[in-house]
Amino acid sequence: MKNIGFLSFGHWSPDRGSQVKSASDVLHQSIDLAVAAEQIGVDGAYFRVHHFAQQLASPFPLLAAIGARTSKIEIGTGVIDMRYENPLYMVEDAGAADLISNGRLQLGISRGSPEQVIDGWRYFGYQPGEDETQADMARRHAEVFLQQLDGKGFAQPNPRPMFPNPPGLLRLEPHSPGLRDRIWWGAATNATAEWAAEMGMNLQSSTLKADETGEPFHVQQAQQIRMYRDAWEKAGHDRKPRVSVSRSIFALINDEDRRYFGRGGKDSDQVGAIEQTRHIFGRSYADEPDKLIDQLREDEAIAEADTLLLTIPNMLGVDYNVHVLESILTHVAPALNWR
Incomplete structure (x- = not known):
């Protein structure tokens, strides 16, 4: 059994053919899609976060x-780039959103991906410390965020406050109990997956990973998941971790599906360089349901994960994306014992 969610990149474009013309469109349609996804039995609504785009x-x-x-x-998110974040302000925002949802927030955070501008985090007022890389800065912000989510007091109260204070040091408010256990780290390497386990975060692994062994993407990703779980056990945490992988999967049910994705998915992984490091990009899947089921049975990383996030073509509109999700739930998931 798997939790099945969708992951939206939240694009908008005024170009012909786009059903999402503006920022207003993508925000309202994202809400509508989450509502509709809940109604058909999807377990999660996740969104990417990109600045200057x-x-x-x-x-x-x-x-x-x-x-x-x-x-x-x-x-949830997949992922928030912690290079850009004020971790204390983020604790307040996350606590409020989690309380509004009655404890359903699943926040994916990470070092982030290459951005639209050079060192965009500098425009947000952040820069690495001496002898610190931007990845180090992201992890430092993440560690502060995690520490403050515990809800322990740390700030010295004013002896003459505007409103009465509780005794002792003050914490950030609003505090949402349990949110600390629902933070995920997006890891592109085996080492950062192990670090996430040590820090007590769940693991998000996407369709992109550092190419560390030269093996197929799904094999490397499955190994990353196993290394993460081993590190979690060694760390001695008192709960079971969660692991998600994301995939582009399209079941070709009707003529519209075939028109959009009838040429099939990427039949093999792709390899390329990101910031001078060799990375491997996992294949996508698009086929008739019976063939799709056979292909997905061979994906070792999907088998290892408890949560599958389906990337969606959000610019094709809410109705079509509901169809995409429902097709997977109806024609693919039962045969693979995901449901």
């Missing part, structure tokens, strides 16, 4: 709005 960027207003319109579906 015509994509979703500020996740907490959107997550809070979805939380107010839904009652069951998990609401």
Whole structure:
């Protein structure tokens, strides 16, 4: 059995053929899609976060709005780039959104991916410390965020406050109990997956990974998951971790599906360089349901994960994306014992 969610990159474009013409469109359609996804039995609504781009960027207003319109579906990110974040302000935003949703927030955070501008985090007022890389800075921000989510007091109260204070040091408010256990780290390497386990975060692994062995993507990703779980056990945490992988999977059910994806998915992995490091990009899947089922049975990483995030073509509109998700739930998931 797997949790099955969708992952939206939240694109918008005024170009012909796009059903999402503006930032307003993508925000409202993201809410509508989460509502509809909950109704057909999807377990999670997740959103990418990219700055300086015509994509979703500020996740907490959107997550809070979805939380107010839904009652069951998990609401999350994949991922928030911690190079850009004030971790204390983020604790307040995350706590509020989680309380609005009654504890359904699943926040994916990470070092982030290459951005639209050079060192975009500098425009947000952040820079690495001496002898610190931008990845180090992201992990430092993440560690502060995790520490403050515990809800322990740390700030010295004013002896003459505007409002009465509780005794002792003050914490950030609003505090949402349990949110600390629902933070995920997006890991592109085996080492950062192990670090995430040590820090007590769940693991998000996408369709992109550092090519560390030269093996097929799904084999490397499965190994990463096993290394993460081993590190989790060694760390001695008192709960079971969660692991998600994301995939582009399209079942060709009707002529519209065939028109959009009838040429099939990428039959093999792709290899390329990101910031002078060799990375491997996992294949996508698009085929008739019976063939799709056979192909997905061979994906070792999907088998290892407890959560599968289906990347969706959000610019094709809410109705079509509901169809995409429902096709997987109906024609693919049962045969693979995901449901």
